[in-house]
Amino acid sequence: MARVRLENITKRYGEETAVDDISLEVEDGEFVTFVGPSGCGKSTTMETVAGLTQPTEGRVYIGDDEVTDLAPKDRGVAMVFQNIALFPHMDVYENISFGLRLRKYDDEEVRRRVEEAADIVQLEGMLDRMPSEMSGGQQQRVGIARAIVRNPDVFLMDEPLANLDAKLRVHMRTELQRLHRELDATVIYVTHDQAEAMTMSNRIAVLNDGRLQQIAAPLTCYNEPTNLFVAGFIGSPSMNFVEGTLVEDGLETNNFTVGLDPSRLSGVGVGDPVTLGVRPEDVHLTRYADSLTDSTDRIEARTDVLEPMGDEVFVYLLLSEAAAGSMEQDPATSPNQLLMSVTPDTEIEAGEDVDVVLDRSKIHLFETASGDALLHGLTDRSGQEPGTTPTEADT
Amino acid sequence: MSDPRDTTDPSGIDESGADPPRDPTLRRPDGGTPASGSDDASILKDGRDAELDRGPFQQWVADSIENPDRVYRAMFYVAAVFFLFTTLFPFYWLLMVALTPEGQLQNIVFTPNGFNPGAFVEVFQVIPFHVYMFNSFVIALASTAVVLVVASLAGYAFGRLEFPGRTPLMLLVLVISFFPPAAFFIPLNDLFNTSFFFLEPITGDGTLYNTPFALVTPLSAIFMPLAIFILTTFYGQIPDGLEDAARVEGTTRLGALFRVIIPLSAPGVATAGVLTFIATYNEFFFSFLMTDGQPENWAPILDGILAYQGQYQVLYHLMAAASILGVIPVAILVVIAQEKIVSGLTAGALKE
Numbered sequence: 024m025a026r027v028r029l030e031n032i033t034k035r036y037g038e039e040t041a042v043d044d045i046s047l048e049v050e051d052g053e054f055v056t057f058v059g060p061s062g063c064g065k066s067t068t069m070e071t072v073a074g075l076t077q078p079t080e081g082r083v084y085i086g087d088d089e090v091t092d093l094a095p096k097d098r099g100v101a102m103v104f105q106n107i108a109l110f111p112h113m114d115v116y117e118n119i120s121f122g123l124r125l126r127k128y129d130d131e132e133v134r135r136r137v138e139e140a141a142d143i144v145q146l147e148g149m150l151d152r153m154p155s156e157m158s159g160g161q162q163q164r165v166g167i168a169r170a171i172v173r174n175p176d177v178f179l180m181d182e183p184l185a186n187l188d189a190k191l192r193v194h195m196r197t198e199l200q201r202l203h204r205e206l207d208a209t210v211i212y213v214t215h216d217q218a219e220a221m222t223m224s225n226r227i228a229v230l231n232d233g234r235l236q237q238i239a240a241p242l243t244c245y246n247e248p249t250n251l252f253v254a255g256f257i258g259s260p261s262m263n264f265v266e267g268t269l270v271e272d273g274l275e276t277n278n279f280t281v282g283l284d285p286s287r288l289s290g291v292g293v294g295d296p297v298t299l300g301v302r303p304e305d306v307h308l309t310r311y312a313d314s315l316t317d318s319t320d321r322i323e324a325r326t327d328v329l330e331p332m333g334d335e336v337f338v339y340l341l342l343s344e345a346a347a348g349s350m351e352q353d354p355a356t357s358p359n360q361l362l363m364s365v366t367p368d369t370e371i372e373a374g375e376d377v378d379v380v381l382d383r384s385k386i387h388l389f390e391t392a393s394g395d396a397l398l399h400g401l402t403d404r405s406g407q408e409p410g411t412t413p414t415e416a417d418t
Numbered sequence: 419m420s421d422p423r424d425t426t427d428p429s430g431i432d433e434s435g436a437d438p439p440r441d442p443t444l445r446r447p448d449g450g451t452p453a454s455g456s457d458d459a460s461i462l463k464d465g466r467d468a469e470l471d472r473g474p475f476q477q478w479v480a481d482s483i484e485n486p487d488r489v490y491r492a493m494f495y496v497a498a499v500f501f502l503f504t505t506l507f508p509f510y511w512l513l514m515v516a517l518t519p520e521g522q523l524q525n526i527v528f529t530p531n532g533f534n535p536g537a538f539v540e541v542f543q544v545i546p547f548h549v550y551m552f553n554s555f556v557i558a559l560a561s562t563a564v565v566l567v568v569a570s571l572a573g574y575a576f577g578r579l580e581f582p583g584r585t586p587l588m589l590l591v592l593v594i595s596f597f598p599p600a601a602f603f604i605p606l607n608d609l610f611n612t613s614f615f616f617l618e619p620i621t622g623d624g625t626l627y628n629t630p631f632a633l634v635t636p637l638s639a640i641f642m643p644l645a646i647f648i649l650t651t652f653y654g655q656i657p658d659g660l661e662d663a664a665r666v667e668g669t670t671r672l673g674a675l676f677r678v679i680i681p682l683s684a685p686g687v688a689t690a691g692v693l694t695f696i697a698t699y700n701e702f703f704f705s706f707l708m709t710d711g712q713p714e715n716w717a718p719i720l721d722g723i724l725a726y727q728g729q730y731q732v733l734y735h736l737m738a739a740a741s742i743l744g745v746i747p748v749a750i751l752v753v754i755a756q757e758k759i760v761s762g763l764t765a766g767a768l769k770e
């Protein structure tokens with residue numbers, strides 16, 4: 024097992040910059056997930072660790088050694104692929120033992136290790152099958168066995184669950200976590216699915232447009248996103264964003280005002296555009312908001328569409344008449360809509376006029392122009408001043 | 419030929435004065451517009467009336483239009499019989515010539531003048547024909563091996579790598595393959611007859627003339643472009659993930675080519691290999707000119723067959739027998755390889 028360190032990795036394809044100056048460090052035994060939308064450079068970044076892609080600039084270290092110019096086979100990494108990439112002309116045993124046989128281990132050792140690996144991923148008795156005779160989940164387990172059998176320093180997993188069906192994906196997710204615990208391995212995991220990233224990782228690295236946006240523990244990314252992109256990407260459904268302008272005593276938006284002392288925000292002043300972000304679960308109906316210690320003033324709204332999910336109900340709120348009928352608008356970005364999540368026993372129906380409040384301690388403020396976070400939580404408690412880099416005080 | 423459907427358009431009757439109605443049964447007596455639609459339709463549906471005045475040829479044409487498959491099937495049989503005849507009859511005739519005893523080689527068409535199967539043994543007694551066959555086999559095999567190895571590397575580069583100038587290079591290969599091989603003969607012959615000191619330990623006199631290299635080199639070069647194109651297509655279709663997996667698991671790019679990409683492209687490699695083998699084995703021009711025709715000097719089958727042509731007599735029946743013997747290895751190869759190619763195609767089953 025080993026640390027992985029990326030230093031100023033940049034990858035350009037002609038004019039196109041796929042990865043832009045990424046530096047990060049993965050600790051020994053840590054499970055780090057690269058997450059981001061398609062084409063954000065997460066796979067390319069991983070490929071530079073694997074050695075399948077040469078970075079245009081920057082250096083890669085595994086353990087204490089620089090491996091930037093080493094061939095993939097000499098880096099001590101193993102990889103699990105999105106398209107599984109089992110060799111179709113070899114049976115399971117030959118697939119798993121491929122790397123060992125290349126390294127000229129003696130037959131007995133190969134057999135022992137293959138059986139051990141097959142045991143770990145529960146593939147006993149399937150060693151003589153061909154990949155084409157197996158289900159997707161079994162194939163991916165062979166892929167994982169092929170990776171663990173060599174006892175590599177670092178595991179690289181490139182969307183290993185993306186091609187599996189939903190139920191199997193959840194199952195394999197748990198298996199991978201168990202595997203990580205058992206092997207105590209350093210894992211770099213790439214996914215576009217923020218739920219996978221949240222549930223499995225020690226830390227999440229959020230990438231967008233080839234740039235590293237934030238690398239932090241999952242809950243930190245959730246509660247204290249460093250910018251608008253992370254705030255919108257982590258969490259499902261997405262955070263509500265409402266654009267507004269900073270005034271003397273608060274933040275004024277199209278439909279409501281949130282009280283705030285502008286001097287608490289550094290870098291912006293009165294008159295500057297500021298975006299307010301609040302997650303759907305932090306929007307509350309006024310009649311159920313008694314338990315909130317610190318809430319905003321009432322906001323008048325009309326419910327539009329209800330989406331019962333079973334364990335919760337998503338309610339689309341229209342804040343003004345202007346928003347009615349504008350089907351295309353996304354509550355995540357529209358200034359006149361909010362998405363609220365309520366418990367299923369809440370009495371609410373579509374087309375009802377309601378009052379809602381926001382939980383001030385869960386409101387995020389972002390500088391509209393740059394997208395950078397200004398403040399997480401507006402609660403003005405003495406001795407517990409929340410800032411742009413607070414501790415877990417607000418969670 | 420009259421199409422009964424002409425009458426579906428009642429107004430056409432009046433307009434087409436140059437083509438007067440031929441079949442009175444299909445016409446309304448007054449020749450005018452129909453009084454009622456149902457009456458008109460009943461006449462048209464009754465197709466038997468229209469057949470009454472057709473001759474056998476017209477009938478056949480009408481049936482063919484009705485049912486084109488019949489024509490296609492007939493054309494297929496005609497074409498198949500024609501091609502089978504033109505390809506197989508020469509072999510049959512060769513066999514007849516080979517079986518005819520020496521001295522009676524006139525007017526052989528469908529039957530031999532006598533029966534002399536001993537000719538197939540005699541070919542080896544008169545000259546060492548088996549040596550010629552061995553030479554041809556070695557030359558064809560070596561050329562195929564060279565072609566497959568070099569074309570695999572080229573196919574990998576063209577099919578799987580992105581590099582500047584890939585398309586122009588590929589076109590250059592194509593252009594070179596258009597050159598007539600004869601254009602290379604004089605310079606090559608000159609080259610192969612030039613003595614190089616570093617070749618002396620291998621060839622004795624330092625020239626490549628009268629060695630298998632004099633044939634393998636130009637032949638593999640000539641048949642290379644085709645193999646490159648076939649292999650480029652096949653290698654290009656192997657998913658990138660498989661190569662990446664092999665490289666992470668511990669192979670180099672070359673190792674991945676030989677351990678993963680080539681085994682998965684087996685049908686393509688077999689196709690390229692068989693085509694190259696047959697082409698080099700059958701090649702005439704260089705085979706005839708790059709050796710002095712002596713079996714110990716790596717002369718191929720071609721020279722062996724021509725060796726039955728003496729100064730005073732030509733042993734046609736032995737030439738025929740030798741020709742048939744010479745075809746056998748290729749025939750066997752094609753039969754075996756065809757099975758391999760088909761099985762490779764079905765077993766390949768890549769999952770992406």
